[in-house]
Amino acid sequence: MTPDVQFVVLGAGGLGCPALLGLRAGGARRVVVVDHDRVERSNLHRQVLYDLGDVGAPKAEVAAATLRRAGLEAVAHPIKLTPEAFGPWLSGFEPDAIIVECTDSPALKFACNDACVAQRRRLVLGAALGLRGHAIAVAPGSACYRCVFETPPPEALTPSCAEAGVLGSAVGVTGFFLAHLACALAQGQALEAVGRLYELSLGSGIIRTIGGRPRSGCRCRAVHPTESPVSTTAVFT
Numbered sequence: 001m002t003p004d005v006q007f008v009v010l011g012a013g014g015l016g017c018p019a020l021l022g023l024r025a026g027g028a029r030r031v032v033v034v035d036h037d038r039v040e041r042s043n044l045h046r047q048v049l050y051d052l053g054d055v056g057a058p059k060a061e062v063a064a065a066t067l068r069r070a071g072l073e074a075v076a077h078p079i080k081l082t083p084e085a086f087g088p089w090l091s092g093f094e095p096d097a098i099i100v101e102c103t104d105s106p107a108l109k110f111a112c113n114d115a116c117v118a119q120r121r122r123l124v125l126g127a128a129l130g131l132r133g134h135a136i137a138v139a140p141g142s143a144c145y146r147c148v149f150e151t152p153p154p155e156a157l158t159p160s161c162a163e164a165g166v167l168g169s170a171v172g173v174t175g176f177f178l179a180h181l182a183c184a185l186a187q188g189q190a191l192e193a194v195g196r197l198y199e200l201s202l203g204s205g206i207i208r209t210i211g212g213r214p215r216s217g218c219r220c221r222a223v224h225p226t227e228s229p230v231s232t233t234a235v236f237t
């Protein structure tokens with residue numbers, strides 16, 4: 001069983017639903033579900049915590065209620081997160097909470113990374129599009145998301161799921177993988193995985209990792225200056 005850690009899951013959509021189910025499978029007991037959106041009929045197939053009876057209801061409330069029926073202590077935060085207000089909002093959670101970032105906003109992912117690094121929090125972050133997914137676990141002193149991707153991509157280069165298409169099962173694999181990393185972090189069993197970006201190429205079946213050590217010049221080095229930096233971003237293994 002996972003120790004009595006608070007998991008804060010940002011986003012309860014295509015990625016967040018399987019992540020929440022994965023946390024349940026991993027033995028999580030306390031979960032906070034954050035999402036401002038409402039359940040829509042059009043994406044029920046990949047948002048696997050909801051059914052037709054939930055259409056129109058707040059996702060966070062429905063997801064938390066479902067988890068409570070499974071015996072978890074689950075709290076809903078049906079609020080809209082913004083990159084600007086993210087850091088102060090995050091500081092209200094328990095210092096050893098594990099943040100699981102499952103939104104579809106690149107700007108929010110970078111804001112979340114920066115806030116978790118600054119507040120020395122443990123973070124799991126991921127995304128999926130088409131047949132590809134990626135995931136990274138970050139802990140104090142490790143490489144962070146910006147060590148791999150320095151800045152968010154331009155909006156013109158970040159198509160939405162609706163524009164680019166996404167296979168629900170690929171999002172499901174990525175979401176469950178995020179939950180696996182979060183549970184491993186909670187149990188202190190993710191030391192080899194921390195700071196590495198996992199690229200899941202679900203069409204070819206290839207999984208590769210990028211990075212592993214803090215990048216020289218990344219802003220996380222100012223917070224965690226004691227470790228030896230590496231000069232290159234990508235190390236393929």
Ligand SMILES: [Zn+2]
Nearest residue numbers: 144147218220
């Ligand atoms: Zn970094």
